[in-house]
Amino acid sequence: MANLVSVERARLTLGTAAVLDDVSLGLSTGSRVGIVGRNGGGKTTLLSVLAGTRQPDEGRVTRAGGTRVDVLSQGDTLDPAATVAEAVLGGMAEHEWAGDARIRDVLDGLLGGLQAPAMGGLDALVGPLSGGERRRLALARALVADPEVLLLDEPTNHLDVEGVAWLAEHLVRRWSRPDNALAVITHDRWFLDAVAERTWEVVDGRVEQYDGGYAAYVLAKAERERIAAVTAERRNNLLRKELAWLRRGPPARTSKPKFRIDAANELIADEPPPRDEVELVRFATTRLGKDVIDLHDASLEVGGRTLLDRVTWHLAPGERIGVVGVNGAGKSTLLRALSGELPLTSGTRKQGITVRVGHLTQEVRELEALRQRRVIDAVEEVRASTMVGGKEVSASQLAKRLGFSGGRQQTRVGDLSGGERRRLQILRLLMDEPNVLLLDEPTNDLDIETLTQLEDVLDGWAGTLLVVSHDRYLLERLSDRQVALLGDGRVRDLPGGVAEYLRLRATSPSPALSGNPIKARSPEKASGVSESFSDGGSGASPGQVREARKIMARVEKQLSKVDTREQRLHEEMAEQVDDHERLRDLDARLRALHEERETLEGEWLEAAELVE
Incomplete structure (x- = not known):
């Protein structure tokens, strides 16, 4: 495969930092590359060098003729x-793009709502x-250009x-x-x-290259660290934990690596699950009691x-729920x-007397009043230490876990980047020790x-968690179940999981579609039998x-057994x-x-329609 763009021994310095240090790489024909790295590490700079909008201080960038x-x-x-x-279309004639x-496909996929007459259609300013x-317009324009x-x-x-x-x-x-x-530069795993078929990691002026997407990148990085004979303390870092979760997840996550993974399997042979769910629920019940928040x-x-229409919802201690939905369906409003x-x-909201709610909004304006304070002072203002995973950690230690190194903790809040402000916002929230997040x-x-650092902290956090996100990986990683808001006023x-949400949306002609009413997991019902949040209306007799x-309860037990057998099979395959x-x-x-799982899920869905 020939390179369409080649970078040879490129060096580029911004201020005193070497963003690219003797980097050589190429974008070959037919390749799809994902670029990852820390904020400020040089990902966007690398992209601008590939695009030709920024020239390296040393080295050269060449492109195939006519590219x-x-x-x-x-x-x-x-x-x-x-x-x-x-x-989006430039001067393209209507018959040209319409044919x-x-x-x-691009217009429908990205601009479906904007094309509606009520929004002004393609003639809107x-x-x-x-x-x-x-x-979305800028992305559509790039895709339409087809370079x-x-x-x-x-x-x-x-x-x-x-x-x-x-x-x-x-x-x-x-x-x-x-x-x-x-x-493509992305933080969406x-x-x-x-x-991605290849992953480039921009780190310390280098560009490390890996085969495959995120799962392959994690496996390969773990293998490189094993070969480098990292210390026992290093073996217990976040990378092994993330790798363990990936290997326990769907098999497709690890289907792309083209190298041997037996050595990587050795790294996680004794790695426990990311969360001890039974222990966390026990801690959560101790801290919260049986009553959390009821609608x-x-x-x-x-x-x-109408964003919520006669919804009944009982949040249980220790529940970890991911919320998805169409834009404007009311996800943020639900959290409020x-x-x-x-x-x-109308209706009622009841909150347990021991509940302490921590609410992370999308705004970071609350930090404006702290612009002149140092990061560590802004954290210690909330609390000097807290408990994470059953251990007491200081404000400085937790700040370090969330990416604020010793020197960065002395930075003024007003000088932080957008990502650092978001981290500080989360850090202050966790230091306040809420038991509902x-x-x-x-x-x-x-x-x-x-x-990954945030997920590691939340793995050891005991309480009830609701997370609204468009990040599918995060939803599957942090939550044990997912619910959806589909614009019809109900919670489903x-x-x-998210795959079912996408299937429902794909088969529905309208934004508000019929789905399964959400089921409450009452702490008194250890068997997992659920009560419907719906107000009825299915037409079924009592x-x-x-x-x-009864069918749903039986199927849920069978699905639990299937999960156990599947886990054992994955373990045996690793061995x-x-x-x-x-x-x-x-x-x-x-x-x-x-x-067998698909058959059982179909049986559950049929029963759920009667309960609705």
């Missing part, structure tokens, strides 16, 4: 006086649009779960040709795994729209209603390393509803990695388990 390069930067370069059509299936809508080399800087910003899934599918389908190449027959109207910040239009888009402005349970609930005959047999048993 067109297009870049999506994080800055807003759209003309506010232009129309949507002019911004091109690729362009229509760019100026009045929101920042998220303008970001040989496409460079994207954080393309998933302002995209919801559906938008991220569509973009991943589009890039894999359209940028797998032998005449083009793709490089699910997106990285779905799109009963709750309705909420904002601006004439649960926290008590927003009064209900509501997180609204916690991944905003955070790099992958910081995200997602037994199949006898049919009782029978349906038999060199026995190909045995692996084929285990793989066949695993496929049979997946089919």
